[in-house]
Amino acid sequence: MTCIEALGLRKSFGTTVALDGVNLQLPEGRILGLIGPNGAGKTTALNAIVGLTPYEGQLTVLGRDPWAKRDQLMNDVCFIADVAVLPRWIQVSEALDFMEGVHPRFSRVKAQGFLAKTTIGRAHKVRELSKGMVAQLHLALVMAIDAKLLVLDEPTLGLDILYRKQFYDALLNDYFDRGRTILVATHQVDEIQNVLTDVMFLDRGRVAFQCSMDEIESRFAEVTVKPENAAAAKALKPINERQVFGRSVLLFDGADRQQLGALGEVRTPSVEDLFVAVVGSRAGQAQGAAV
């Protein structure tokens, strides 16, 4: 079953185009990383998906129109926005009471189980918790909801490395299963790439690149080329070139790995490398055009 289906999704604020015809098909059971520079339209796309903003084009989430049916959709969708949005005055026990009161799929027992693994007490107010603990609390509340889609917008922004790692570990170990779908927007690419099943690069409102992680492994190769092979390597049309310690590192799309092996050391590029290659070169072109 398709979880999210977007066709020609557009959104502009005045003269600024935030989303410029985005197409997306996300089947159930995937973890999609939405990656892009600041201002690429990630937050706008996520807001459209969870029904916080109107849009042009077609968008269906779990079979519903998010803008028209936000309150119904939220029975099956969880959302953690890019900053700490839990109200600072609320007490942990009040948050649990309220969630239990209004959310049909919230399990108080589960939430208390997640909270028991932290140092957060029932009587704590959000304003008394550290940033990392607020993120833990929000994640505990969200993971206790038996939802089909979890949407995360820079959920670990401003957290230290231990909390960030914990956050994604908890998500994978305690929450994710084949029946659920996760959509996460971030620019801390390296930390989540082993969590993802799919990636999508967004740049200036457009989809710059879309691929599954398996496909990245089979399609892309990065070669640290020996100086004497430089000309031969460039003849194979790399999609990107960078210099590391005076040696050329070339990125190839769909080239034969055996052939590349003769030119130098071959490895699978990280998502970050791909991102820099795809989005960085586009940005360079745009700058060049502007000059």
Added chain:
Amino acid sequence: MNSASNVMNESPAQATTIAPVAVSWSRQLYWCVRRELWESKSIYIAPIIGAALALVACSISAMRLPERMRSAAALGRIDESGIIAGPFDLAGLLIMGVTFLVALFYSLDALHGERRDRSILFWKSLPVSDLTTVLAKASIPMLVLPVLTFGVTILTQTIVLVVSRAALAGSGVQAEAAWSQFSFWHMEGMLLYHLVAIHGLLYAPFYAWLMLVSAWARRLPILWATLPPIAVGVFEKVAFNTSYFASWIGNQLGGGQNSAAQPAGGMSMDSLTSPLPGEFLTHPQLWINLLIAAAFLALAVRLRRQRGPI
């Protein structure tokens, strides 16, 4: 039958996801109202402080009650019941004044605060509609505060009654005639009527207007709430040398003199002695006010849907 139950047992997880799950609307509304009480503790703390203040003042005043009764009797004045009723009215007005202010400031912040602290993103991530949220918030000034005011006031006035009785009985002043003219339950009945009719229903458009502004304004909702009506009044005065708008507003805030709630006119609690609910409910003014309030709230729901954090 058997096979069905077997299937259920085999896949409990599947059964729970397929089963239609929903929380009833009234339950969501109830929790949204409770949420407001958690967030704005002033809703009940302020009236309690007002009541405590009134109690202290009335107790001090009660010490002088026998003396005042004696001097009134010496001067041959017959409004002894007025002297007895004074502290009750004062306590009632003090508490009512406090809750009215709380209601105004609550309404002005109701849909602004959640955008200011970005918590609207959390509230909107839950399956609660904007309509439910706005209605829960509107119920605070229009329903919760009047009822709370009544409860706190009746409790305060009961204590005032006991203190006054004790002070007079201890002093040996003959006051039974005065007490016989004073009806505690009649006073409380009038109070309840006043709170429901005027604070709950006639003031509804004002609260709704403040909520609308709080959903709309990015900054300083208090200015947006007050300056436009003042501007309309001044414009009307300068352009046409009339003041229909200003007097209409004043009339509403004054409890609708010459209109719905007060067939006899006048504003003080004493003059509210002959409310006729039938007349009140059939008065067009009431229904016009309620329509205006509904329109403002509908706009506020729309705005909440569209607006994000500030």
